[in-house]
Amino acid sequence: MTAEWSQWPRRHSRAVDVVVAILLCALATYASRLTDHGNGEGPVVVRPASLSVFLLSATASLALLFRRVSPRGVLVVTTVCAIVIGALGFEISLFTGGAAFVAMYSLGYWSADLRTAKVAPLVAGAALLIASLIQHFNPVLTGGRITLIAGVMVAGAFAEAGRSRRNYLTALHARAELAERTREEEARQRVGEERLRIARELHDIVAHHMALAHAQASTAAYLLRSQPDQAQEMLDQLAGTTSAALRELKATVGLLREDDSDAPLEPTPGLAQLSELLTSFERTGLTLSLSITGVPRPLSPGADLTAYRIIQEALTNVTKHAGTAAATVRLVYSRLLLTISVADEGGEILEDLRGEQDSESQGYGLIGMNERAVSVGGHLRAGRRPDGGFEVTTELPLEPPKTPDPEDKMP
Structure with missing residues (x-):
């Protein structure tokens, strides 16, 4: 009143x-x-x-x-x-x-x-x-x-x-x-960032599993007449690949549904599942070699997921674009950084991969990998190797050690 x-x-x-x-x-x-x-x-x-x-x-x-x-x-x-x-x-x-x-x-x-x-x-x-x-x-x-x-x-x-x-x-x-305009702009920015994150996740999931499914289906079709037993084994692996794709898609899309907030979700992929990831590619006929240098150190959850997705996308590109059946994955742990390198062992890289970063009509694999690396404070390089083939190199920050390293105590 x-x-x-x-x-x-x-x-x-x-x-x-x-x-x-x-x-x-x-x-x-x-x-x-x-x-x-x-x-x-x-x-x-x-x-x-x-x-x-x-x-x-x-x-x-x-x-x-x-x-x-x-x-x-x-x-x-x-x-x-x-x-x-x-x-x-x-x-x-x-x-x-x-x-x-x-x-x-x-x-x-x-x-x-x-x-x-x-x-x-x-x-x-x-x-x-x-x-x-x-x-x-x-x-x-x-x-x-x-x-x-x-x-x-x-x-x-x-x-x-x-x-x-x-x-x-x-x-x-x-x-x-x-303040009201700032809140609205921040809300729009957060929505945009979340949409970009989900788009990257969906791209990585779909591209990876579709590439594996395509390779497995092609191999099964080739072996169906001459070696039906191996063809049946490949078809069984194809069913497992599509089932895994559906599970990951459901987990990712389920984050957008409020009524699924209480549903149990699978663990976030990380380097702990690297052996399973490499095995899934080897089933398609890709020969992989893994080398780890240095003492493995923990990464933050975001960096761990980023490392996994970058390796997954790089190997997917090898499967889709490289004219080779072999690739090398190297992990190098230093005091502050994890350096990841994925390279194919020769073969002719198609032009669409080489122009992928700067052409809107091509895929978003390299663009997504670079965005992932930058989002966790790292950085990514991709290009042809001098001796042939293609290489993707990423540097990601490691979590600070809980106890001082011997290198830190040296004057």
Whole structure:
């Protein structure tokens, strides 16, 4: 209820202006009947109400209705009306010139020019004080002149406070809008990053298993007439490959469904499953050799998945694009990095793999591998080998050791 009442003047500003104008006109008309003899007894009624004062006060009060539109012009009109009231022989005070002080406040609050907002009310107040001194110089400090000085100070103080509060609310509103836009941009960015991550996962899963399934189906078709027993074994492996593909797709797509959040998920692939991955490629006829240099060290979950997916995608590219049946996988552990190298042992690389990174019409294998490496703070290089073949090399950061290495203790 209190908040609603505090907003009422803002919602009915025109009604407030009309009420203020009527009160100021009535106050100026009544104050013109008073005079202060300076004998310490205070102001007394010495004359009847003046029609001229009423008309001048009404003109000044009506001008206040336009104080938000033209505060400078309203200040000029109200100041002139107060000076004319003094020229007619009436005392200029806060009461007879009340409209001028409201105009001072309005100019200080509404003017866009800060210098004008501060200087113009002082000039108008000085003009009223000088007009009062010219009318009756003796005594100097009368009650009316003291109210003139006090009125200028109060109008300036209220204008400064109102302007500061308005600027504060404006800044607060702008900050809230900026925060809202920032939240929306961050949300869009997170959604984009999640979509990219899921797209990479789906690409790696589909490309890997489809390449294996294609190789196994082709081999089975070749062996079906001449060696049906081996063909049957290859078809059994094909069924296992497609089943694994369906399981991984279900696990990945299941992350997008809220109602599957409680469903058990398979462990995230990592280097612990590297032997199984290599075995799946060897079943397609690809000859692989694995070498590990250094002491194996743990990777972060993200880097572990990245290492697995990069090896998987590199071997998939070998299966699809390289004219060779052999490849080498090397893991080199140093103090801070794991270097992974996947290279085929010769053969002609097709042009579509070589242009895969910079052609939108080609696959996204190399692009996805590079994005994965960068996302965990690593980096990837891919290109032809000097002695033939194609090689993919990745450097991934290792988790810091729990105990200092001997190399760290050496001076």
